[in-house]
Amino acid sequence: MPTERKFPPSKLSTLEKGQEIKLPVEFIQELSSALSLQEVLDSVSQWIHKLFDAERASITLQNGHDFLKLYSISGNKAIPLDYDVPIADTFVGRVFSKRTLTVCDDLEQSHELDCQLLSQYGLKTCMDAPLISGDICLGTLNVAHNQTNYYTELHALKLQCLANWIALNIRLHLQVKELKYLASTDHLTGAPNRRAFTTAIIQSIREFHEQGKLFFIGLMDIDHFKALNDRYGHNAGDYVLRKVVKVTEDLVGNLGHISRIGGEEFAIILNQSCEQEAVKLFKAIKDALANTVINYDGEEIYFTVSIGVTHIAQGDDTPESLLKRSDKALYNAKSMGRNRVNTFTTTRLLN
Structure with a gap:
């Protein structure tokens, strides 16, 4: 001993x-x-x-x-x-x-x-x-x-x-x-909340103007989420919200992050310098979520998302202009059929 x-x-x-x-x-x-x-x-x-x-x-x-x-x-x-x-x-x-x-x-x-x-x-x-x-x-x-x-x-x-x-x-x-x-985390999904997103996007804007680091922002909304909640219940809706975060985080990796900024609305900051590659990733997120099947309480739940995308520009000194453009792109994606990625800089839909 x-x-x-x-x-x-x-x-x-x-x-x-x-x-x-x-x-x-x-x-x-x-x-x-x-x-x-x-x-x-x-x-x-x-x-x-x-x-x-x-x-x-x-x-x-x-x-x-x-x-x-x-x-x-x-x-x-x-x-x-x-x-x-x-x-x-x-x-x-x-x-x-x-x-x-x-x-x-x-x-x-x-x-x-x-x-x-x-x-x-x-x-x-x-x-x-x-x-x-x-x-x-x-x-x-x-x-x-x-x-x-x-x-x-x-x-x-x-x-x-x-x-x-x-x-x-x-x-x-x-x-x-x-x-x-x-204070900075959405308790339901574990993703950063709107407060954390605001801090992050302000920092990204600062780095763009000081260091030239380009980034894209995508506003993502779950299509017909109220109908999903009404049909399957709010617990199922919560499960969908968590799944959206998990799938998106896996695809984005270290290129950016997703925040939950509203009920069924998310914001994705993507540190990418190429628009083609950025849109390609946003499309991959949209497709992956459309192909996700959630088995809940004996039923299979399918859902889709719409994403509005824009990128930082020289005139963007605050988040408001970026959010306005991406929100307009999101509105267009929804009005033209949903389950789409739409960019503010072009009227062409990227399906």
Whole structure:
């Protein structure tokens, strides 16, 4: 059995009386000025590396039900950045699951995966603390040294206190990130919402005028969507909306993105410099959706979309002119039979 020492909260509380933790002012200022979660994690790992005279300091955060991901490392790269560490059968996973700071005094005696990796790179001992905020364990804060039996009870107290303080900071950043996501995401389809679309198109217009990056915009509307809802029910309509986003995202890939800007209306920003290629992709989206069959509640649901397309021009300084042209193209597509792609720059329908 490996040599281990465990420090549950009850044991650490007996060590707290009369103890003080002194931190560099630079650390406090750097942490308070961090604008992103990654900046917080990088700052913490670098300073923990110094404060504990460690060969390696790292931070993991939970990544799904079964893994902890390494988000920041300072020092020895025995376990690389972005590595997914299994929660099961690992030292760091036990610390996370049990929510108990634990010291492995001799890594060579451990058969757990992460301890073996650290040992192979010359490290002799490690100490991992759970990042606990309220009733949630977010991940772990870890240090390792090249001497066995290096860490003391006071080291353990200090690391856990820092982990508790840092966990609060991390949780606040995660909550802000979640709020931003909710504010910019359509809850039904998972696509960016109208607010996010407005931000994106303003940015695309700016990049066109500053860097010459051409882009196209397509307004897409599901044909006869009210009739579909009336016939099959709103739950079926919701399923159709989600399917539209999924099919479109798969086809657009990294060339752009789709946003839901209204009930059954979507906007697609396509980063493309060739009109022929852009229209070809919009046609592919239209055809793929027309060929989509949704099996819902024992029935097969078919639907089509109409798309109005235009591209950025020198006179476009705000989204309004682009939206007006693409909306006119969409109106023409619908008035001429639906299930069509129509561009503002030509009256020819591209079926």
